[in-house]
Amino acid sequence: MSPGPVVEDAREEQAEAAAEGFRLPGPVEDFLTEVGRFFLVFWRTLYWTVRPPYDVKEFFRQMVKVGVESIPVITLTTLFTGAVLALQTFTTLERFHAESYVGSLVALSMVRELSAVLSGLVVAGRSGSAMGAELGTMRVTEQIDALEVMATDPIHYLFVPRVWATTLMLPALVMLGNALGIFGGYLVSVVLMGANPVAYSHNTFQFLELSDLTSGLIKAAVFGLLIAVIGCQKGFYTTGGAEGVGRSTTSAVVTASIAILISDFFLTKLLF
Amino acid sequence: MPTKIRLRDIHKSFGPKQVLNGIDLDVETGESLVVIGGSGTGKSVLLKHIIGLLQPDRGTVEVDGVDLSTLNHREIVGFRRRYGMAFQEGALFDSMDVRGNIAFPLKRQTDRPDEEINERVDRCLRLVNLEGVGEKLPSELSGGMRRRVGFARAIALEPDIVLFDEPTTGLDPVTTAQIDEVILNLLDRLDSTAITITHDMTSAFRVADRIAMLHGGKIIALAPPEEFKQLDDRRVQQFIHGETDGPLIQDRASRRRAGSADAEAGPPHEEMEQV
Numbered sequence: 434m435s436p437g438p439v440v441e442d443a444r445e446e447q448a449e450a451a452a453e454g455f456r457l458p459g460p461v462e463d464f465l466t467e468v469g470r471f472f473l474v475f476w477r478t479l480y481w482t483v484r485p486p487y488d489v490k491e492f493f494r495q496m497v498k499v500g501v502e503s504i505p506v507i508t509l510t511t512l513f514t515g516a517v518l519a520l521q522t523f524t525t526l527e528r529f530h531a532e533s534y535v536g537s538l539v540a541l542s543m544v545r546e547l548s549a550v551l552s553g554l555v556v557a558g559r560s561g562s563a564m565g566a567e568l569g570t571m572r573v574t575e576q577i578d579a580l581e582v583m584a585t586d587p588i589h590y591l592f593v594p595r596v597w598a599t600t601l602m603l604p605a606l607v608m609l610g611n612a613l614g615i616f617g618g619y620l621v622s623v624v625l626m627g628a629n630p631v632a633y634s635h636n637t638f639q640f641l642e643l644s645d646l647t648s649g650l651i652k653a654a655v656f657g658l659l660i661a662v663i664g665c666q667k668g669f670y671t672t673g674g675a676e677g678v679g680r681s682t683t684s685a686v687v688t689a690s691i692a693i694l695i696s697d698f699f700l701t702k703l704l705f
Numbered sequence: 706m707p708t709k710i711r712l713r714d715i716h717k718s719f720g721p722k723q724v725l726n727g728i729d730l731d732v733e734t735g736e737s738l739v740v741i742g743g744s745g746t747g748k749s750v751l752l753k754h755i756i757g758l759l760q761p762d763r764g765t766v767e768v769d770g771v772d773l774s775t776l777n778h779r780e781i782v783g784f785r786r787r788y789g790m791a792f793q794e795g796a797l798f799d800s801m802d803v804r805g806n807i808a809f810p811l812k813r814q815t816d817r818p819d820e821e822i823n824e825r826v827d828r829c830l831r832l833v834n835l836e837g838v839g840e841k842l843p844s845e846l847s848g849g850m851r852r853r854v855g856f857a858r859a860i861a862l863e864p865d866i867v868l869f870d871e872p873t874t875g876l877d878p879v880t881t882a883q884i885d886e887v888i889l890n891l892l893d894r895l896d897s898t899a900i901t902i903t904h905d906m907t908s909a910f911r912v913a914d915r916i917a918m919l920h921g922g923k924i925i926a927l928a929p930p931e932e933f934k935q936l937d938d939r940r941v942q943q944f945i946h947g948e949t950d951g952p953l954i955q956d957r958a959s960r961r962r963a964g965s966a967d968a969e970a971g972p973p974h975e976e977m978e979q980v
Contacts, residue, residue, distance in 0.1 A: 486813065575796035582756060582790040583810045583858075584782050 467688075474588060474666045478596050481589035492594040499560045499595075499661075500602030504609065506559060510551050511610035515539055515617030518547070523626050532628065536637035539618030541645060545705075548610035549649045550697055553656035556603055557689035561664035564595055565685030568668025569678035577669070587669065596661040603657030604650040611649070648704040655700060656693050663689045706733040709866065709898045710755060714764035716922075717750060724750050725761070726922025737892055737899040739909040741944065742919035743953060748902040751919065752868055755900065756788050757781045768866070786814055789859030789897075790868040795851035797843040797858070803830075804839035807858045814862065829857035832894065833887050849880040853887055860891055867891070869901040873908045885911040906945055910934075918944065921956060 456462065518539050526532045568591060571577050580587045615637060622628040667685040671677045708731045715728035724747040732738050742748050753759040754766050757773045766773045768787070776784060797806045807826045811817060817825070830836055833853040843851055852872055859867055869888065873881040885908050892899050892912075903909055909916055909930070916933045918926040918941055926933065926941045934945065943951035 570799075574794065575792045576798055578758065579790070579792055579796040579798075579858075581758060581782075582785060582788065583813065584785045585809075585813050586782065 470666055470670060471662060474592060474669065475662050477586075477588040478592045478662065481586060481593050482597065484589065488590065488594055491590075492598055495594045495598035496602050498563070499556065499599045500605055503556055503559055503602075503606055506555055507552055507606050507610055508613055510555055511543070511548055511614040512617040514547055514551060515543055515614030516621045518542055518614070519618035519621040520625070523622055523628075532622075532626075533632060533636055535622050535628070536615075536618065536633045536635075537640045539622075540615050540637045540641050543614035543618075544611050544641065544645050544649050546649070546697075546701070548607045548614055549652040549656060550693065552603060552606045552610050552653065553660065553693040553697075554690055556599070556606065556657070557660045557664075557693060558686050560599060561660040561685045561689040562682045564661060564664030565667040565671075566678055566682045568665055569671035569681040570668075572669060572671045573674050573678060591669070592662070592665045595665055596658060599661035600654050600657040603660070604653040607649060607653040611646070648700075651704060652697065652700050655696060659692045659696060660689045663692060706735060708732070709734040709736075709769065710900075711767040712751075712754070712764070713767075715751075715754060715761045715766065716763040717747070717754065717759065717761050723922055725754075728764070728919075728922070728924055730917060730924055730927070732898060732900060734898055735896060736914040737901070737912055739901045739903060739913035739916045740919055741904055741906070741909050741916060743904065743944070746919050747922060748904075748919055749870055752790075752870055752900065752902055755866075756785060756790060756868060786862065787865045788868060789862065789864035789866070791852065791855045791859040791870065791872060793871045793874060794848070795843065795855035797851055797854055799843055801843075802839065803835075803841050803843070803846070803854050806843070806854060807839075807861050810858065810861050825861060826857075829861050832860065832891060833857045834883075849876055849884060852876075852884060856887060856891060860895060860897075863895060863897075865897055867895070867897045867899045869899065869903075871902055871904070873903060873905050878907075881905065881908055882911075884908075888912050906947075920953065 457465065519535055522538050523532055523535050526535055526538075568577070571591075577587045577591075580590055619630075619633060619637070622633050623630045664685040667681040667688065668678075671681040673680070710730075710732040712728050712730040715725050716723075717725040728751065740748050740751060750759060754761055755768075757766070757776070760774060768784070771784070773781060773784070797803075798809065801809070804823075804826050807829050808822050811822045811825060815822075826839065827836070830839060833856050835850060835853050835857065838846065838850065838854070843854070846854065856869075856872075859869075872888065873884050876884065888899070888901070889912055891897075899912075901909075901912055913930050915927060915929050917924050920940055926936055926938055928936060933941070936942070940952045940956070942948075943953050
């Protein structure tokens with residue numbers, strides 16, 4: 434089924450409501466509009482995902498942009514987070530003579546929670562903003578109109594590769610982040626604090642289960658999906674020239690970050 | 706000659722803004738029609754109705770006898786393959802070089818092999834007098850060149866109908882004349898039906914078989930260039946001669962007072978998702 438008529442029906446209802454003089458308060462209407470647009474573009478992304486032509490080249494290009502090019506910033510973020518986590522917990526647990534648990538604590542924190550959320554926030558700032566700015570610029574310079582005129586659905590051409598590239602690459606970045614976070618904790622504990630390297634390594638993986646890893650990766654995939662859909666959506670609906678592009682870019686980062694933090698709570702509740 | 710595009714009683718408003726207010730217009734196959742009108746009179750909105758990016762609140766748009774309102778989303782996307790549209794600033798994709806831009810519709814909509822696509826791109830570049838710029842990025846081109854690349858992309862699929870949205874706005878007179886020559890040359894070789902939106906009268910008289918003037922949401926004059934120049938209508942004469950005092954200014958002021966603003970900002974783009 435084509436998504437076109439769905440938009441028309443919604444618009445007709447909106448027009449009828451407006452004609453009758455019924456209007457929601459401004460912020461409520463804006464919020465509902467954004468939520469409606471999110472589900473609309475997400476549905477259209479799903480619709481176009483399974484339809485040819487499949488732009489594999491663009492999909493890989495986006496994977497490089499979102500994934501490979503984010504490696505340096507993800508490395509710094511997770512390495513130092515693991516290191517700080519070890520530093521904080523080592524000095525605290527030392528008081529209870531429980532410093533042997535530092536490895537487990539760092540690993541569990543990174544794998545279950547921190548790596549996914551921090552990588553999500555970093556990618557939202559880096560790639561979500563780029564998507565908002567790129568699509569926003571394309572909108573105000575009529576490039577999106579040009580796509581439609583050339584019988585190419587912009588959701589198909591622009592959203593599909595970005596959304597699935599981000600959904601796939603964020604878990605990959607999180608895997609890297611897990612390893613680096615654990616390594617950062619190891620460095621601090623063993624090199625700085627003088628912990629026994631063999632005991633520390635053993636304790637690191639003692640309490641770690643496969644479900645901890647998979648739940649972190651599921652979270653990462655959901656965050657990736659949210660970042661890309663929100664980033665593309667903000668750019669796609671840009672109005673108002675250069676200023677509008679700036680607004681869309683900021684809004685893409687802020688909205689995606691809030692969505693990550695809120696969905697993290699519900700995913701944690703659901704997965705554990 | 707048979708009618709290619711038939712507009713009947715087209716009405717369109719965006720919120721309280723009544724932009725088109727009963728447009729009736731026939732475009733004959735193979736003719737070059739120029740639509741003129743002041744800024745914000747709805748010329749681009751009219752063009753977007755013709756290509757199916759907007760749907761009228763009332764009235765019908767028929768192309769080759771097919772009423773666009775009877776087509777579903779997929780059909781109308783397929784129908785657009787008959788059109789080529791050149792945008793005001795070119796609307797070239799920044800991420801691709803000139804060759805990639807022109808090849809885009811050929812790659813997306815045909816199964817032609819790469820060599821054939823490359824030949825076609827070179828031919829399109831020759832038609833717009835831009836041989837040798839295929840490997841340049843849009844940011845490396847001048848305004849006039851970007852528009853000509855836009856023309857080349859618009860004609861890549863040899864469309865039945867070519868639409869030019871303000872092709873000479875903001876260009877110097879010499880470049881404007883060059884652009885007009887390119888348009889005439891293209892129309893001569895392609896045998897397509899063309900609709901050009903402009904407010905540049907010199908350009909309009911050069912490229913038009915007929916000129917239509919849009920004002921107050923209606924077509925107020927329609928004639929071949931020589932007859933158009935002789936029309937008695939004060940609004941037409943004021944527009945042709947660019948006079949500051951006259952009925953166009955008075956009409957605009959009275960419409961603003963009545964709350965029926967001009968479409969200066971154009972339609973909100975979400976309106977364009979109707980199909």
